[in-house]
Amino acid sequence: MASATVTPIPQVVAHQVEKPKRGWVDWVTTTDHKKIGIMYLVLTFAFFGVGGIEALLIRLQLAVPDNTLLEFQTYNELITMHGTTMVFLFVVPVMAGFGNYFVPLMIGAKDMAFPKLNALSFWMLAAGGLVFYASVFFNPPECGWTCYVPLASKDYLPNGGVDAWIFLVHLTGIGSLVGSVNFYVTIANLRAPGMTWSRLPLFCWSILTYSVLLILALPAIAAAVTMLLTDRHFGTNFYDPGEGGSPLLWQHLFWFFGHPEVYIMVLPGFGIISEVLPVFARKPIFGYKAIAAATLVIAFLGLMVWAHHMFTTPSPSVVLVFFMVSSMLISIPTGIKIFSWIGTLWQGTIHFTTSLLYAVGFLGTFLIGGITGVFLAIYPVDWQLHDTYFVVAHFHYVLMGGAVFAVFSGLYYWFPKMTGRMMDEKLGKISFWTMLIGFHTTFLVQHSIGLDGMPRRIPEYADVGNLATFNLISTIGAFILGVGILVTAVNALRSLKHGAIAGPDPWKANTLEWFTQSPPPQNNFDTVPRVRSVEPMKDIRAEIERRQGERERVPAGAAAAETHA
Amino acid sequence: MTLALAFGLAMAFTLALAGPAHASFWAPQNGGSPNADRIHTLYVIVFIVGAIIFVFTEGALIYALWKFRASRGHEAKQLHGNTRVEIGWTAGAAIVVLILGIVTFAFLPGIRNPDDSDSDGWQIPASYTTAKDKKLLPPNGKALNIDVNGQQYAWRFVYPDGDADRQNNIYTYEELVVPVGTTVTLDVRSSDVGHAWWIPQLGGKVDALPGYTNHTWFKVPAKALRNDQERRDGRVFTGQCAELCGRNHANMTARVRAVTPEAFDAWLKRQKADIDAAGRGAQRYRDQQEQFDRQQAATAAAQAAPTATTPVPASQR
Incomplete structure (x- = not known):
């Protein structure tokens, strides 16, 4: 009975060490915020390319009057795909991509608060894009990215394209919603020791605001598209005026989401600019608190201006007046930002890197979009401009000249951190100037096209007024712009292999992402120093210089002698 | 200085805008109705204000880029802000918005509300x-x-x-x-x-x-x-x-x-007259149709009458 007396000894047996995953399995299963960020950026830039090709096809069709290059149906499909792609699959998620990669690094965290949810966000975006682009194989939607009812109802567009669009909105919406909660919790809880709210980098402020806006705005569009889905397939009549529904309801719900969406797209761009300008002007950001506060005020007002997209609808005057005044008020915080950025450059020493050029290009271009926005806010004037090429020009100045230039500025700024290699400055500058010239050639003249009486979303126009000349100029500009973008694409791909080695902090920048290696290791930081200002890296560099200086000034032996003397 | 420049620009733009009657390069079309003309005038005012802001801001940006470019012996001034300047431009922006708001409200009724007909107009019954x-x-x-x-x-x-x-x-x-x-x-x-x-x-x-x-x-x-x-x-x-x-x-x-x-x-x-004629024509056509239908029915009834009396065998019912 000896065996019964043996007392069991607890033992740990390592059957197997989990092998590090390799190749595509690693990418598909990763929960690392940096890898997810890279996937966001790669996917969204791919969609940017697709959306750009769609834009060029649109411009080709409009190059000459009465063109017969494209069928009317194809044209309507293209404008829908272009708008939807750029808004839902490029500008909004590309900001999430930068946010994913850099928010944890900038606040000194190891990862996002919920890494698995973070992966879910990305895969929801990918699924949304897939579902939407699957419609290419049957029947893409042809109702514009706004999918106004009754045109988007089953009576007028019975095919599955609109449904693909609905599922895109739902899937990317879930992704954005989960991602936004994640950003909020991450920024609220995982900041480095000493990083108070007033030392939070402005890019993180803008991502925080982006998240709050998404959380507030997305439910409206989710409700709207769900009702559209049930109207189309399950016999409800939310939007059918014949059965007591209202097409105006769609417009209200859509724009309750749609206008905050504009700030969702452009505020993170503001954040990037606020990081890039001080680094290359070698000067602290001018009016940190004013910029952070202006971001919040813009977001707050941005939730109360949606009906300025509906100034021509049958709405009571008091509604129109309210939305006119709230829209005009937005120009005040926006003005504060623009002046603060110029104030940041003022009395600095400006280094003209490609990243800075894009930031400055953003400033100069966005300003025009802001000013034309005031015209559109004044509703009697909007009655003439609404739904014309003037509006097309306006929102491309804001989203392309604004947000996209900011994204390119961020790309040139952060590429060394993400890849460990510098992008080529010469190619970068060629790309910048080509894009700037191409952009203004394309879109400046579109203001006049609209004033000359050409509505948006028409596949052909008669040869009246100056329309033929203006449209040809615009088309030529679009191709110049395309070449400029292509140069940056080539630059990025080449630099992956052939770029100069960057080192941890090639720009002598201000924020914590530059404290770690390039690219950062798995958990980002070994230790994070205590943050004492809004520019922790500047403090760290000063501290290192101070210590080195002490050592040099005071040789080892002399130190003891001096203290005794 | 800035004021003089702004004024000069305003004049130049006004002249450019007041040029050909239907120039639609700078401003919306007009000339067919008083409300279109008023929208045009309001647009021109906003355009002038916008142009001044544009020139001023873009000028400041380009000046800063040129003047403060990195060069030897040039030190960046490490300042974090200037409350007085910041309050100044916030107030400035607010004043511009206020002025535009007042101008808009002055123009609004004339654009929104219909005018009376002119004395030489058509007499509305x-x-x-x-x-x-x-x-x-x-x-x-x-x-x-x-x-x-x-x-x-x-x-x-x-x-x-x-x-x-x-x-x-x-x-x-x-x-x-x-x-x-x-x-x-x-x-x-x-x-x-x-x-x-x-x-x-x-x-x-x-x-x-x-x-x-x-x-x-x-x-x-x-x-x-x-x-x-x-x-x-x-x-x-x-x-x-x-x-x-x-x-x-x-x-x-x-x-x-x-x-x-x-x-x-x-x-x-x-x-x-056309509508009435068409109405009469339609009425005539309807009458003819009706008459024709009646005749058809009568003929059909007449033809059907003999057979109708023949009893149908139960098996064929």
């Missing part, structure tokens, strides 16, 4: 009065109220007449004929998807949305007819649907032909 909301009518309550209905891909215009029968009203497609000097109010509707009514020279656009009635107005002044030919045949203002309404959206055009009151009277009489 008293029986044409509509039961519209007073705010949508001119101060004297008299307007030629036309029903505009958008449908894929054309506009239908229904004119009022004195009686309650909507069936015999004059209607046209594509072209709306109106008398000059007369305030025309439009009730804009849609019978399928959303459309937008827009004739740039006659003012802003309004959406035509199923389930709703939208309103706008215009008044083509007599002097808009520029020569004898236009006084004889009328002057045509063109526009097109401004809300994506389907595949043929680009071809949903609209024309407004403004004619003299005399010509309008003649046109109206001709249309009325």
